[in-house]
Amino acid sequence: MIIAVDGPAASGKGTIAKALARHYGLPHLDTGLLYRAVGLSVARTGGDPDEEKSALAACYFDDTLLDDPDLRTEATGALASRVSVHGAVRAALVQRQRDFANQDGGAVLDGRDIGTVIAPDADAKLFITASARERARRRALEMESRGVAADIESIVAEIEARDARDMGRANAPLVQADGADLLDTSDLAIDAAVQRAIALVDAQLERHRKG
Numbered sequence: 001m002i003i004a005v006d007g008p009a010a011s012g013k014g015t016i017a018k019a020l021a022r023h024y025g026l027p028h029l030d031t032g033l034l035y036r037a038v039g040l041s042v043a044r045t046g047g048d049p050d051e052e053k054s055a056l057a058a059c060y061f062d063d064t065l066l067d068d069p070d071l072r073t074e075a076t077g078a079l080a081s082r083v084s085v086h087g088a089v090r091a092a093l094v095q096r097q098r099d100f101a102n103q104d105g106g107a108v109l110d111g112r113d114i115g116t117v118i119a120p121d122a123d124a125k126l127f128i129t130a131s132a133r134e135r136a137r138r139r140a141l142e143m144e145s146r147g148v149a150a151d152i153e154s155i156v157a158e159i160e161a162r163d164a165r166d167m168g169r170a171n172a173p174l175v176q177a178d179g180a181d182l183l184d185t186s187d188l189a190i191d192a193a194v195q196r197a198i199a200l201v202d203a204q205l206e207r208h209r210k211g
Contacts, residue, residue: 001026001106002121003201004114007128008163008174009077010135012185012193016128017110019194020201024108029100031111031118032080034093036071037061039079055083059092074143074158081162084112085169094118112166115177124204125180126197132159134186179204 003020007013014030021028038058039049047054070076083089094117101107101119109118115125130138133152136159140150166174176182181200185193 001123001205002101002119003106003108004119004122004125004177004180005108005110005128005197006112006115006126006174006177006180007110008112008135008166009081009159010139011128011130012138012190013110013126013128015190016126016183016185016194016197017108020197021108023198024201026106026108027100027103028108028110029097031093031097031109031114033066033071034096035080035084035089036076037065037068038089038093039081039083040068040070040076041065042083043076043079049079049082052086052088055086056088056092058083059089074139074155078158078162081165085165085171087171090117090171112174113172115180116175117172120177123208124201125177126183126200127176127180128183128185128193128197130184130186132156132163135159 001024003026005013005017005020018028038055038061041058041061042049042054045058047058049055097109097118101109115122133156136152136155139155140152143150181204183193183197183200188196
């Protein structure tokens with residue numbers, strides 16, 4: 001069973017995807033970490049994330065980088081958005097993601113193009129979203145919990161700029177996949193959002209069984 005969870009930054013898709021993985025007993029992959037690892041690798045080697053050759057060279061990172069705490073920073077998130085516009089970068093990471101999705105028993109993957117590119121035939125698809133201001137509020141709380149000062153207006157601007165890049169790129173833009181259920185978490189607490197997601201997935205799986 002493959003569950004595809006897509007959505008913009010700070011929408012809650014990662015939290016929901018992890019909860020779905022626990023609920024259904026499946027492995028989980030946050031595919032955004034792969035792009036964050038590429039962006040961080042480019043930055044650390046002095047490359048240009050907007051230059052495809054530099055970004056592509058950074059795709060062959062060691063898996064240990066996926067545990068680096070610097071992957072979770074706002075700066076790395078912005079770098080990930082910049083390197084992900086390159087077709088060669090996306091192509092280099094596609095097979096890695098598909099192999100994870102197609103492992104025995106299935107998996108839950110979250111990202112920007114899981115239901116459209118990585119696993120278009122997934123058994124269940126969700127598109128998680130929330131307002132830019134609510135996403136900025138959540139990100140600010142997360143930053144402050146780590147002792148990092150946060151300015152809401154700056155974060156709103158960063159999120160809106162990232163949304164524009166992700167939705168406007170030529171290669172695998174962020175869109176709601178065909179057959180994906182929309183879940184807006186703007187006014188939902190985490191537990192309520194997770195329960196709604198489980199209900200939506202269960203309904204999709206039931207439709208597949210009957211179909």
